[in-house]
Amino acid sequence: MSSGTRPKVLLFGAGGVGTVYLWLLSKAADTTAVCRSNFYVVKRDGFIINSSIFGQGLHFKPEVVRDCEEAASKAASVPYDYVVVCSKAIPGIVPNLIAPAVTPGKTAIVLVQNGVGIEQEYTDAFDSNPIISAVVYLPATQRPAGVIAHGEVEKLQLGSYPTSASQIPARAFTELIRAAGGTAEFHDDIQPRRWFKLLINASWNPICGLTLSKDTDILESCDEAGAVLLAVMMEIRDIANANGCAMTKEEVEYQLSRAQARIPLNAGIEPSMLQDVQAGRRIEVEAIVGNAVRMGKAKGVQCDRLEMLYVLAKALDLQIGRR
Numbered sequence: 585m586s587s588g589t590r591p592k593v594l595l596f597g598a599g600g601v602g603t604v605y606l607w608l609l610s611k612a613a614d615t616t617a618v619c620r621s622n623f624y625v626v627k628r629d630g631f632i633i634n635s636s637i638f639g640q641g642l643h644f645k646p647e648v649v650r651d652c653e654e655a656a657s658k659a660a661s662v663p664y665d666y667v668v669v670c671s672k673a674i675p676g677i678v679p680n681l682i683a684p685a686v687t688p689g690k691t692a693i694v695l696v697q698n699g700v701g702i703e704q705e706y707t708d709a710f711d712s713n714p715i716i717s718a719v720v721y722l723p724a725t726q727r728p729a730g731v732i733a734h735g736e737v738e739k740l741q742l743g744s745y746p747t748s749a750s751q752i753p754a755r756a757f758t759e760l761i762r763a764a765g766g767t768a769e770f771h772d773d774i775q776p777r778r779w780f781k782l783l784i785n786a787s788w789n790p791i792c793g794l795t796l797s798k799d800t801d802i803l804e805s806c807d808e809a810g811a812v813l814l815a816v817m818m819e820i821r822d823i824a825n826a827n828g829c830a831m832t833k834e835e836v837e838y839q840l841s842r843a844q845a846r847i848p849l850n851a852g853i854e855p856s857m858l859q860d861v862q863a864g865r866r867i868e869v870e871a872i873v874g875n876a877v878r879m880g881k882a883k884g885v886q887c888d889r890l891e892m893l894y895v896l897a898k899a900l901d902l903q904i905g906r907r
């Protein structure tokens with residue numbers, strides 16, 4: 585590790601999820617965050633996290649930079665051990681942006697993002713660096729800039745990418761998150777965990793984003809809704825199964841039941857894709873829906889409902905991009 589026993593971490597994507605991990609990691613590592621629209625606010629006032637788990641009004645002032653070139657110049661001769669990517673998973677952009685802060689053969693890149701098929705562009709860009717793939721359960725929103733609301737779950741599931749790569753960097757990062765007080769599980773193969781989470785994201789995220797509705801509002805909208813959601817999730821399950829990540833119908837029903845159980849509590853969730861649509865931001869349509877559809881079609885899996893969601897969400901994303 586770089587300085588004594590404290591590893592050196594750069595966060596790229598200081599939004600809802602990233603800031604909670606920045607706060608946690610700052611307890612066990614030397615941290616710096618790349619900030620964009622929140623740069624001036626955070627540089628002046630720091631972040632405030634209101635978390636159902638860690639406490640309300642948590643104030644901290646991290647080291648912030650405007651981009652990875654500035655991060656690299658501040659790092660001087662001591663390279664980053666980790667670049668943690670918590671921006672939205674929009675393909676074709678981030679590897680170039682983080683490159684100045686990535687030391688070949690040294691810096692591990694940790695992808696804390698939703699979706700499937702998101703890792704390969706990092707392996708292509710950084711073929712001598714460890715790539716760590718992380719599935720994240722952490723409902724969080726940044727509103728206004730610098731103020732993070734975090735709900736009742738915090739869990740990372742981590743593994744190497746590709747699965748055959750050395751496990752040492754992913755295991756070390758898992759230990760770092762634990763040492764910082766977070767919840768982290770190492771998995772020999774992280775891909776089945778990605779698909780299990782995708783059951784929720786590839787179904788609820790586009791449906792809620794396209795309808796400007798919380799998940800429970802969809803379920804309550806008409807008698808047909810529950811069966812349609814189950815059918816979409818079963819298509820995702822079939823694609824996962826065809827790609828070597830077996831899931832049972834019971835696991836699918838469990839994922840659907842989580843939203844059903846929140847109806848009497850009046851506790852609907854606004855998935856991140858809905859929040860992005862409301863804020864006029866580009867959506868993670870390829871990472872969360874498009875990649876799965878393509879992987880399904882390549883294996884001859886029937887996924888008409890998911891494909892329809894992809895086409896609609898893609899058109900919405902392009903429309904947002906034109907505004």
Ligand SMILES: NC(=O)C1=CN([C@@H]2O[C@H](COP(=O)(O)OP(=O)(O)OC[C@H]3O[C@@H](n4cnc5c(N)ncnc54)[C@H](OP(=O)(O)O)[C@@H]3O)[C@@H](O)[C@H]2O)C=CC1
Pocket residue numbers: 596597598599600601602618619620621622670671672673681696697698720721722723724725726856868
């Ligand atoms: N939010 C949630 O509840 C959950 C999210 N996830 C997943 O976690 C990942 C992160 O999501 P979330 O935290 O919601 O994302 P946010 O949109 O809250 O944060 C992303 C951050 O990345 C920053 N960013 C993007 N591009 C750049 C750039 N070029 N330079 C500097 N900063 C940049 C954004 O800055 P700017 O503000 O300037 O755009 C923003 O602060 C996603 O893959 C999401 O699907 C998973 C579980 C739950």
Ligand SMILES: CC(C)(CO)C(=O)C(=O)O
Pocket residue numbers: 698720721722723784785789853854855856857
């Ligand atoms: C499951 C959920 C809704 C929150 O953890 C999510 O992953 C998202 O908002 O994208």
